[in-house]
Amino acid sequence: NAGVTQTPKFRILKIGQSMTLQCAQDMNHNYMYWYRQDPGMGLKLIYYSVGAGITDKGEVPNGYNVSRSTTEDFPLRLELAAPSQTSVYFCASSSGGILEKLFFGSGTQLSVL
């Protein structure tokens, strides 16, 4: 069972570069989320989606973009990377939003230097 798969696991970016963090789930979940976690801190919601073609902002959306063209995939795009975006990024999915448990991916460690 693959569950939620995130790629890459590690990435180093230079300031101003762009990249896409990939997230895929094979559980046919409608709800998908992107969180970031700074060292020693909690999880902050970046964007979420309630189904293909539907996305909405979370707590900290600035500097990020998302798309949801299929149920399986929910990529997160970083444009013009900044040191403040150095963090661990977790993707998660759920079959029922806040009424069902979240399945988390293993995370992407991103450093912007």
Add this chain to the structure above:
Amino acid sequence: QQPVQSPQAVILREGEDAVINCSSSKALYSVHWYRQKHGEAPVFLMILLKGGEQKGHDKISASFNEKKQQSSLYLTASQLSYSGTYFCGGGAQKLVFGQGTRLTINP
């Protein structure tokens, strides 16, 4: 606005009990609890829905007071494996998390 957890950190000896609290200024339709070990993804513990239902998992249980918009996580006779950071989460449509409570269990 994210839920607020207390305490921020707890240090226990193996076998002691602990309570972690979570409160929200906004209505909670459900409360999630997760545990995260260092360097790993959060792991689901339990979810509580409206109705004040108390749930349990082994020696870990939780309650949800929807009128007060508060939840508490109870860890009984703590084991070394309980160490980690505990997060509560809640919200209306989007799920946001508290800042976490770091639990350290010493032998």
